[in-house]
Amino acid sequence: MIHQLEPNDFVKAADVLSGLAEWNVYVTAVLQQTSPGRIYVDNPEQPSSVFAISIDCAYLAGNPHNDNFNAGVTQVLEATLFAGDRVNPADPELCICVDSPAWEPTLADILSHWRWPPIWGANNHYTFAQPRLNWRDKLPAGYVITQLNTALLAMQGNQLPPTIADSIRIGWQNRENFLQNGFGFVALHNDEIVCTCLANVTVGEKCEIGIETVPTHRRLGLATAVTAATVDYCQQAGFTHIGWHCGQDNPGSIGTAVNVGFVLERPYNFYSFYYDEPRHYAELGRIYFFDAQLYEEAVDMLEIAIETDEAPPAYVYFLAARALAHLEEPVALDYLQEAVAAGFKDWELLQTLPEFAAYRDNPDFPKQVS
Incomplete structure (x- = not known):
């Protein structure tokens, strides 16, 4: 059997999800209902197996050998995410992370009924340790780094890059929530935003950030400078955990993280589907x-x-x-x-x-x- 918890009961799944929550701030955000999500369990009073969905990823935790629950996860996927009923309607891809390798053969069975085989991937999770550079020393001439605040958003208007607009609309639901609970820094070149580091999610003293640079402005050190400026802000704002996820095949993102002062917390595997065949x-x-x-x-x-x-x-x-x-x-x-x-x-x-x-x-x- 599988049961969907009401938001007020999400806390009942917290113990089973605690391992994933240590390195996925989105899990804590769903549990605390500061970010959209759904939680399914085998037993609504004392869960031993949990399937959770955030706007970023889906997660399996607890006992992987619960056949009835696993069959229920397959049914939930087919009735919701694979049928278009998604937490994040704009996300073209479903990623699933697990809290132990024991879930991987089970996950393969859960997904075996879908029309096409899952994609196996490998990511790294980094956490910030200590500063390694002064971002002002790394900023190339002709660029300015500033916070993405109300005034800058208003000044950009319709010129705001779609990636930023989508991150705010999807990840934070609206601009007001982003300005109140999120943060971001950008590099400007002739008043054009060419590099962005945004908070993807925040909960209490924890956050995760991500970086993006316009292709024509890459290889100038902008990503390193903007990320370092963002981390500087995070420390001043009292964040004690700053997370960074990236693919193991993304040397640019890995290099930026390491140069700024992040250290590898763990490698991890995931399965993914593009909803578009x-x-x-x-x-x-x-x-x-x-x-x-x-x-x-x-x-x-x-x-x-x-x-x-x-x-x-x-x-x-x-x-x-x-x-x-x-x-x-x-x-x-x-x-x-x-x-x-x-x-x-x-x-x-x-x-x-x-x-x-x-x-x-x-x-x-x-x-x-x-």
Whole structure:
């Protein structure tokens, strides 16, 4: 059996979720009802297994060998998140974290009834330890760092970057809640916001932050400077736990965290789904191609992505062409032509990738048209 708790009863799941709450501030935010969420349990009075959902992630905790509860989780997923009834309607992806590795085979069974296989991923969680630099010394010339406050939001108006607007609308529900309970710092270049570090969630003395930099302003040290300025504010505001989550395959984010003074608290695994089937299979294809270098499997996934998408993007055709070229398949040229037709224009990359060396003399190999 599985039961959905009423918000006033969320506290009954706190003990089972305590391990996850140590390194996921969102869990505490859901328990304390300062951020949207849902909680399902096996026993509403004395839970031993818990499935919790925040706007950021879903979590499984407690006893992983409770067959009736696990079957209930499958039913809940199919009736809610997979059917469009989501805590965060704008999130294209469902991520699930577990409180122990013992949940992983159980989770595979829970998800086995879904139409496509889950994506396994690996993240790192960092916590801030002590400052390693003065952010003012790292700020490049021509940039200014300032707090994202009421005045700046008003000044930006419709020019506010969509990523910030979406973070405030989705993560904080509204601007007033963000200004009261959240915080953020930005780097300005000619009055344009080009780098942002925002609080994703806050509860008491705990918070989690995230960084984003406009691509044309990367590799200048902005992320490090803005993150350091944000952490400086956090310490002055009394936060004793500052968390940072990022993928193990994201050296830029890892480098920023370490340079500022974060230390690795733990690595962890997660399962994820994109609710959009073509995007899900495209991501599986990317993982098989880049991470595993299993080109046949990459082709299989990418071809499903193409078949299930009404208008496949150019990068899916192009990645399929690359995988087929590794396999020395002539049909790689057909996919290259489809990529160009879909908008591919990186001619320099096309001329330098070694897997296409044997194809470049073919008259059907795409060539840049002036």
